[in-house]
Amino acid sequence: MSDLVRRAHTALFEHTSDGVLVLDLEYRLVEANGAAQRLLGESGDALRGRPISELLPQWTPPEPLSPEDPPRDGEWVWHGTVKSPRQAHVLRVRCVPLPEGRVLLLRDLTAHAEVEAMLRQQKEYYESLVLNSPVAMVTINLRFNVVSWNPAAERLFGYTAREAMGRNILRLVASEGPIRDEAESTSREALERGRIQLLTRRLRKDGTPIDVELLALPVMVEGEQVGFIAIYHDLTELRRLHEQELAHLHTIQSERERADQLLLNILPKPVADRLKHGQRIIVENFPDVTVLFADLVDFTRFAAQHSPPDVLQVLNMVFSIFDQLTDEFGVEKVKTIGDAYMAVGGLSLPRDDHAEAMARLALAMRAELLKLGDQLQIPLHLRIGLHSGPVTAGVISGKKFAYDLWGDTVNTASRMESHGVVDGIHLSETVYERLRGRYRLQDQGIVPIKGKGPMRTWLLLGVP
CATH class of the missing domain: 3.30.450.20 (PAS domain)
Structure with a gap:
């Protein structure tokens, strides 16, 4: 053997990553390379001369084994020597026969086995995940x-x-x-x-x-x-639930809009908005508004002569017309009291010409009611009273909400109606002063008004 080959063999022995153990025919250690010393946890001097049964107690040498036999491989779990780490290792041992002894090649497969075990675990986990x-x-x-x-x-x-x-x-x-x-x-x-x-x-x-x-x-x-x-x-069930949810939301929105509309039928919108936001006590003073009272003349007699459904139907037609007119002229309905109707101008919809707006409303109400009476062929007539001045407005809340006006202005407007004439629009002097020159007005002179005393009043006849 040349020196180069001998040096190559020596280098391979010392620097290979596999452990190499050289044994004599009695399976006693003659030499161990650096990788084997690290694996067994002892120096070469401490290892030399010791039997392989002590170093690898769970490994059984293959017998018989002659130099002509091929190398024998085997793997097993090895727990190390006394001085080496005690955790389990997986070793592959290859036994190569020589005339003078044996060579054992030791390859640590622990990391490889761990990777394989992890891959098997991941594969089982993935298959279980997919399966379930x-x-x-x-x-x-x-x-x-x-x-x-x-x-x-x-x-x-x-x-x-x-x-x-x-x-x-x-x-x-x-x-x-x-x-x-x-x-x-x-x-x-x-x-x-x-x-x-x-x-x-x-x-x-x-x-x-x-x-x-x-x-x-x-x-x-x-x-x-x-x-x-x-x-x-x-997504079939999800879409069904989504469509069901949209239908519910649409129903809720419709009911909310219906409830809002019902609230607006009895309250001005600004007041309704405040109630919806949780405010429960609403009282305000308004320094200058015009209040209108309208009463159906002799409607009690009509009601006594007709069935309740017929009476209700007529009242509904009359008040629906009045509601449309208040919207048209930009004023507000306050409430109905039996066969009487109350409205106000300049309250939650502030305007300087509220007296004129209420005058136009009164004229329109009288004209539309007479027209409706002709259509139904029943006598329908109004007495209307108007007065301007300060009022207090607020919500009376209990089980039901009620928006109302208080003050002398309200009382005076009511007296103007009750002391008026059939199909007449009776005005206080305060309203007269705001309308004169723009409407035809008839002086009624001094009229004794219950609870107020003598007052000078006028009738609104129409536009010039």
Whole structure:
């Protein structure tokens, strides 16, 4: 053997990562390289001359073994020597026969075994996850042929794993019409982008469509994509619940709007808004408004001669007309009291010409009521009273809300109505001063007013 080869053998012995033990024919240690000393946890001097049964007590030498026999391999779990680490190691021992003894090559497979165990665990975990997943999980190759098909996919699409395996996924769940066109486009996009997520529609085995969310993720092996895992979330029930929720929300919104409208029928909008925001005590002073009272003349006699439904129908027609007129002239209805109607101008809708607006309202109410009486062929007549001045307005709250006005202005307007004439619009002097020159007015002179004494009043006849 040349010196170069001898030096190469020496270098290989000393620097190989595998442990090398040289044994004599009695299986006693003659020499151990550095890797073996580190593995056994002792120096070469401490190891020399010791039997292999002491160093590797669980390893049994293969017998018979002659130089002509091939090397013998074996693996086992080894717990180390007294001085080496006591944790378990997995060793592969190769026994090479020599004429003068044996050479043992020791390779520590512990890390490799741990990796394999971890991979097996991960594989088992993944398979368990896929097997028990509540969502359909399908593995497909790059030709879109099914490689795996979990039980949730069976439940979703109706195909067993045996029916699905090896078949093209598009032919299975997107076999016709616009669904097929969209699925082919989606497949091309997935190949280009590597992954895709979208809401779409697929078909069951029986042909019924299902709404799904599709998430396609790449499957990689050594850095190269070999297919996809397609995850299908069934949105059918979710969409049904969503549509049901939207219907409920629409119903709630409709009922809220209906409740708001009912509230606006009895309260001014600013007051209703404050009540909806939790305010329960609402009292305000208004320095200058015009109050109107209108009363149906001799309606008590009409009510006595007709059925309650007929009476209610007439009142509803009359007050509906009045409500429309208050909206038209930008003033507010306050309330109805039997067959009387109360309105106010300049309250929650402030305006300087509230007296003139209420005058136009009064004229329109009288004209529309006479027209309605002609249509129904029943006598319908009004007495109307107007007065301007300060009022206190507020909400009386208990089981029911009621918005009302208080003060001398309200009382005076009521007296103007009750002391008026049939089909007449009776004005106080305060209202007269605001209307003169713009309307035809008739002086009534001094009129004794109950609770007020003598007052000079006028009748509103119309526009010039």
